[in-house]
Amino acid sequence: MPEAIMPTDLPADPAVNNTYSYGVRAGDTLHIAGMVSFAADGAIVGEGDIEAQAEQAMKNMKAVVEAAGGSMDDIVRTTTYLVDVADAPIASAARARYFTGPVKPTHTVVGVAALGRPAFLIEIEATAYLGD
Incomplete structure (x- = not known):
């Protein structure tokens, strides 16, 4: 049975409202x-x-994976959505600070016209494997 992971250090309202x-x-x-x-x-x-x-x-991604009992080393795939793909090196630098284990997750970068709110410049989704 699927289990929702809702870390307390992320705001509940955006998830509830959407x-x-x-x-x-x-x-x-x-x-x-x-x-x-x-x-x-x-x-x-x-x-x-x-x-x-x-x-x-x-930081928010880390909060979710840790709330599920894992770590950033458990993430196996990411997709980064950027309003300006010229910002890809900045996104990669942030990834390098968080993905420090021996196996780096796969990564796809997608340029988009807009994200869910006009103020957002980047959105990153991921999949983690929490088995042994």
């Missing part, structure tokens, strides 16, 4: 929704600052 879970664990697989730069109080971190937004999105 009918989603931050993470869903199904067996040994954890599906992590697109992480954006929400602070715990629901404020947007780093409006207009891709570096701050990338860092916050990665």
Whole structure:
């Protein structure tokens, strides 16, 4: 049976208002929704600052995987959505600070016209394997 993963250090309102879970664990697989730069109080971190937004999105991803009992080393796949693909090196630098294990997750970068709110510059979704 799938289990919703809703870390307390992420704001509940965006997920509730838009009918989603931050993470869903199904067996040994954890599906992590697109992480954006929400602070715990629901404020947007780093409006207009891709570096701050990338860092916050990665912090939020870490919170979800840890709430499910895993670590960043358990993430096996990511997709990064960027409003400006010229920001890809900044997103990669944030990834390098969080994915430090011996096996790096796969990564796809997608350029998009817009994200869920005009202030968002980056969104990162992921899949983790939480088996042995």
